[in-house]
Amino acid sequence: MNCLQARQRFFQEIQQPEEQIDLAKAALYIAQEEYPEIEPEEYINALDTMASEILERLPQERYPLRVIQTINHYLYEDLGFRGNQNNYYDAKNSYFNEVINRRTGIPITLSLIYLELCKRIDFPMVGIGMPGHFLIRPEFEDAKIYVDAFNQGEILFPEDCTTRLTQIYQQPIEMQPEFLAAVNPRQFLGRMLMNLKVIYLNEGKIEQALGVIERILLLFPDSVNEKRDRGILYYHQEQWREAQQDLENYLEILPMAQDAAIIRQILDQMSQNM
Known part of the structure; x- marks a missing residue:
């Protein structure tokens, strides 16, 4: 399958009503742009x-804690899944096929495996987009436990989540209710893609970063910041007209943005090349 077909499949998947979006399939269509030879159905069958x-x-x-303990034993002890502590910012940790193949990943991709397994055993869980980390919790009313x-599927209580936040940011952080709010499928996929975007930008891989931004914009077409970032990448690739369109659109919507002066400077530089 070529990249265009994978992009089309991703687009078709996310056009569905929120509750019908298949996260595993969408994540595999993201991976297919980087790994065109993979067959998503093989990974669905593996799950x-x-x-x-x-x-x-x-x-x-089937008490919740017993179910979680059973999943944990199977995933982490029997199959050997683990968080990739040694090479956290490897792009492979964000591609679902690689996470299943290598049995290692980052919080959100390991959470996706966990969520997909729970869905299949009729033990509903939801993703929790905590700042700097990603957790999951049972989708039961008043469930106060997080995984x-x-x-290794460590079970956390709300006070443990506060401690984890403090560890991540290395300073006391006051827990806000929205930090432990459930994310919907589009938000989940957006966060996966944002991880990839940051990795590719840090590695200077502009083509790959552009491809990721395009998919974020499929999820969130009105994201002004993503259009700005796409415009800046177009600028670096000397695609002046595409860059001009995105950056002028950004200033039109946010004329008083903090970076407005820098964006105007880029537009002025480009006008000399067009």
């Missing part, structure tokens, strides 16, 4: 097989 094996191990009394898929 189905894992879920079947978990079902065989579940105790008769850290990056750290």
Whole structure:
């Protein structure tokens, strides 16, 4: 499959009503642009097989903590999944096929495996987009436990989440209710793509970063900042007209933006080349 077909499949998947978006398929279509040879169905089948094996191990009394302990034992002890502590910013950690193949990843991609398995065993969980980290929790009313898929499925309580935030930012952080709010499928995919965008920008891989921004804009067409960033990347590639369109659009919507003076300076420089 070529990149255009993978992009079209991704677009078709995210056009569905929120509750019908298949996160695993969407994540695999993201991966297909980088790995055109992969067959998404093979990975979907692998998830189905894992879920079947978990079902065989579940105790008769399916209390939430027992279910979580069963999943944790299977994923982390039997299969050897783990958080990639040594090479956290490797782009492979953000591609779902690589995470399944290598059994290592970052919080959000390991959480995706966990969520997909839970969906298949009828134990609904949701993603929690905590700043600087990603958690999941059972989708039950008043569920006050969280699971850290990056750290061997560690079970956390709200006060543990506050401690984790303090560790991440190395200063006391006051927990806000929105920090532990559930994310919807589009927000989930957006966060996955944002991770990739940052990695590619840091590595100076402009083509790949542009491809990622294009998919973020499929999710969030009105994202002014993403259009600005795309315009700046076009500028670096000397695609003057595309850059001009995005950057002028940015200033039109946010004329008093903090970086407005810099954007105007870029537009002035480009006008000399056009």
